[in-house]
Amino acid sequence: GEDVEQSLFLSVREGDSSVINCTYTDSSSTYLYWYKQEPGAGLQLLTYIFSNMDMKQDQRLTVLLNKKDKHLSLRIADTQTGDSAIYFCAENADSSASKIIFGSGTRLSIRP
Amino acid sequence: DGGITQSPKYLFRKEGQNVTLSCEQNLNHDAMYWYRQDPGQGLRLIYYSQIVNDFQKGDIAEGYSVSREKKESFPLTVTSAQKNPTAFYLCASSVRTANYGYTFGSGTRLTVV
Numbered sequence: 114g115e116d117v118e119q120s121l122f123l124s125v126r127e128g129d130s131s132v133i134n135c136t137y138t139d140s141s142s143t144y145l146y147w148y149k150q151e152p153g154a155g156l157q158l159l160t161y162i163f164s165n166m167d168m169k170q171d172q173r174l175t176v177l178l179n180k181k182d183k184h185l186s187l188r189i190a191d192t193q194t195g196d197s198a199i200y201f202c203a204e205n206a207d208s209s210a211s212k213i214i215f216g217s218g219t220r221l222s223i224r225p
Numbered sequence: 226d227g228g229i230t231q232s233p234k235y236l237f238r239k240e241g242q243n244v245t246l247s248c249e250q251n252l253n254h255d256a257m258y259w260y261r262q263d264p265g266q267g268l269r270l271i272y273y274s275q276i277v278n279d280f281q282k283g284d285i286a287e288g289y290s291v292s293r294e295k296k297e298s299f300p301l302t303v304t305s306a307q308k309n310p311t312a313f314y315l316c317a318s319s320v321r322t323a324n325y326g327y328t329f330g331s332g333t334r335l336t337v338v
Contacts, residue, residue, distance in 0.1 A: 148326075155317075155329035
């Protein structure tokens, strides 16, 4: 069945790059997403990538997609304290049903 | 500004009572969704609706009910049958195919006292 997996925690030093990884199972996924959730708030769409792309860059964010391995990653350059949040990976497994499958989220903490 | 509004932000309920969470969007989105989030956990889908007057159960629909009488509105009722209702509830909306992802509301934290 459909499943999205990501590690639960990541700790990085301020100013370093953060890399959050995700694996998914549905090879027919057409879109893959990264969301950010700050404490007590809803999820904010950071970026998405279409399945025929390998990479997408948007300012400090770089998304890499390896379709062969069904692996998605989010790199945050020059990580700042404001990047502390939970990051969710998600896939659009069945666009006819408009159903997006979310991972469990990776909590990113920044140390000085 | 277009967006999705959930109210109230905090809600307290006595055991045995039903309570309704509001979700309104002015994005002209066809589809709307309700998720439950427990501390340290991901999102679990409760109900979703792709069109007015139609909705489908998600993974954890027991103890919840919804209605979709208007395109803009998708209220969620947490009934007394829900055994453990204390959680953070998130509403979302999207275009029919959801290709560009969901837009989320800011959430309602429900606490049973």
